[in-house]
Amino acid sequence: MSKRIRIFTTEDVAEHSSPSSCWVSRNGKVYDVTGFLPDHPGGDDLILNYAGKDVGEIMKDPLEHDHSDSAYDMLEECAIGRLGTSETIVREDWVPEDSFEPEDTDLAADYEKNQFLDLRKPLLRQVWEANWTKSYYLQQVHQPRHMPESPRLFGPAYLEVFTRTAWYVVPVVWLPIASYLFARSLVQFTVGNNALPLFSVNPSAPLKLLMAVGIPASSIVKTTLCFAFGNLVWTILEYIFHRFLFHIDNLLPDHPAGLTLHFLLHGVHHYLPMDR
Structure with missing residues (x-):
C-alpha cells in the first residue's frame, strides 16, 4: 500500500500563522510558504496577513494583485498536503432516538x-x-x-x-474462572488464608475443602460483599480509563x-x- 498524501484539517493550517512557520491553503491544497516569505515581490507582510488561511480569492483579486501562471506554479512547489473534508456524519450533540436504525455506509x-x-x-x-x-x-x-x-x-x-467472539464464549470462559475464585474466597474466609496451597500446587484444593467443611453464612456474606465491591471498583476504573485516559486527545x-x-x-x- 503506497503512502497517501498528507491530509490536514483547517485547524492544522491555522496553527501555522507566523514568520517562522507560515502555511496557506488554496483549492483544497495546503502549502508551506515559509521559505518564500523573503522573496515575495510584495513583501512578506502581504502573505502573513493571510497566514493560516485560504488564499484562493485574494490571489485572483485584481484589486490586490492578479497573480500570473508562474506564481501559481511556484505555489505548487510549496505543496505539502491537502485539506480533508470538514463535513460530519453526526453532530457532537446528536442523541439517537429509541427507534433509530443505522444506515449502512456506502x-x-x-x-x-x-x-x-x-x-x-x-x-x-x-x-x-x-x-x-x-x-x-x-x-x-x-x-x-x-x-x-x-x-x-x-x-x-x-x-x-481472534477479532470476533460469539456472545456465549464470554460466559463459557469466564464463569468457571469466576466461580472457582468465588469458591476459593469462601474457603479462605472459613479456614483462613494460609489453609489453601497455591493454585499451581493443588488447583482442586478449594473444592475438596468445600465438601469437607461446612461453609458458614458469614463466609458467604463476606465473599458476596467482596464480589460486589470488586464489581463496583472495576466499573469506576473502567470509567476513569475511558473518560480520562482514552479521551485525552491533546496528549x-x-x-x-x-x-x-x-x-x-x-x-x-x-x-x-x-x-x-
Whole structure:
C-alpha cells in the first residue's frame, strides 16, 4: 500500500500563522510558504496577513494583485498536503432516538469523499501506513460508520478469528474462572488464608475443602460483599480509563504508532460502534 498524501484539517493550517512557520491553503491544497516569505515581490507582510488561511480569492483579486501562471506554479512547489473534508456524519450533540436504525455506509463513496479508511480492506495496516494528521484522524474516527458485517482488522482469515467472539464464549470462559475464585474466597474466609496451597500446587484444593467443611453464612456474606465491591471498583476504573485516559486527545502523539494504538484500544469503538 503506497503512502497517501498528507491530509490536514483547517485547524492544522491555522496553527501555522507566523514568520517562522507560515502555511496557506488554496483549492483544497495546503502549502508551506515559509521559505518564500523573503522573496515575495510584495513583501512578506502581504502573505502573513493571510497566514493560516485560504488564499484562493485574494490571489485572483485584481484589486490586490492578479497573480500570473508562474506564481501559481511556484505555489505548487510549496505543496505539502491537502485539506480533508470538514463535513460530519453526526453532530457532537446528536442523541439517537429509541427507534433509530443505522444506515449502512456506502463504502466506496465514504472512502472517495474522506480518504480516511477503506472499509473494504483490512483496517490495521491502513491506520499504520496512513499519512493523516492527528487532528484529521480524531475528526474522522469520531464519525461513526456502519456495516452489516464486521470489516477485516488484520486481513488473513487465521488472524481474523481472534477479532470476533460469539456472545456465549464470554460466559463459557469466564464463569468457571469466576466461580472457582468465588469458591476459593469462601474457603479462605472459613479456614483462613494460609489453609489453601497455591493454585499451581493443588488447583482442586478449594473444592475438596468445600465438601469437607461446612461453609458458614458469614463466609458467604463476606465473599458476596467482596464480589460486589470488586464489581463496583472495576466499573469506576473502567470509567476513569475511558473518560480520562482514552479521551485525552491533546496528549495523543501525532505519530502512526500512537494513532494505531489509539485505534486498537479505543478509536475503533467510536468508528464502528455497532460492530459485532
